[in-house]
Amino acid sequence: MSRHKRKAAASSEDEDEVECWTASYLPVASGEKRQRRWSSQPNAQVRPRIERALSQRLYLLEKEDLGAEERLFRVLGSTGNAYDVRISRSPSCSCPDAQKGNLCKHQIFVMVRVLKCDRDAPIVHQRALLGVELKSLFHRFDQRRWQPPEVNEATKQAYLEATGRSPRKPGDSKVKVQPDDDNSGECSICFEDIGGAALVRCEVQCRKALHQACFDQWARVAANLTCPNCRAPWPSRGTSQVDSSGVATLEGYLNFAAPQGLSTVRDTSTYADFHDYPRYHHRSSYRRRYRETLPI
Structure with a gap:
């Protein structure tokens, strides 16, 4: 192979790999079209979900390769429920929060704790991904040198039994x-x-x-x-x-x-809305009382 051909091949390989997991990543210029508009910063609804994804006890239960641009990650939520997180061109989750149209903590958990994206990387809070980004994330994950936070052996066995994949002797009951x-x-x-x-x-x-x-x-x-x-x-x-x-x-x-070893009682201590904060109500009531004292 000539020097020019080798250089072209290397350039092609570089184009297929983008460091989208970094905080400094910007969208690549390509022929692909993102299904949702690029968001440079997480909004007020996403930021607390990022905190929950990193602070609550979430675990990886199972992973499944569905193709070059799609992976399924089964995640154990904070109350022990098993949810299906799909990382694809349109990421999704089977949890109630995601079903309402929100970017849920389980999707963020997969992006940050499993795929090891920087928590400040814009890719973490995107509602749509490009094929080149997905391929780069999955290639890096397949070559990983880190261990995702997985469930314990007892939970793995219980999951295999629940899904009918646990080897059992004839006559054994579930x-x-x-x-x-x-x-x-x-x-x-x-x-x-x-x-x-x-x-x-x-x-x-x-x-x-x-x-x-x-x-x-x-x-x-x-x-x-x-x-x-x-x-x-x-x-x-x-x-x-x-x-x-x-x-x-x-x-x-x-x-x-x-x-x-999880509780089925949901911890809602981090779910307070901004408008529920006492300081907000204090300031609002102060402004209201002040306006009421002004002359008409």
């Missing part, structure tokens, strides 16, 4: 029924015999039966609802259940809070 399933013994709350009363059972971990009335009192005073016996997070009532195969669900999603 749920190992404990001796406590015979509804005998004492209630872990009142320490009296559990027979002859309405019962509720820990369906996440120990499967211990408890008096329904005792548990209702326990639930009313508990800050973070857990099983009184094994201390596993107790799924919130009305939104959670354990299906017939023993797979825990929350808000319609597979939930792995118990094996990962």
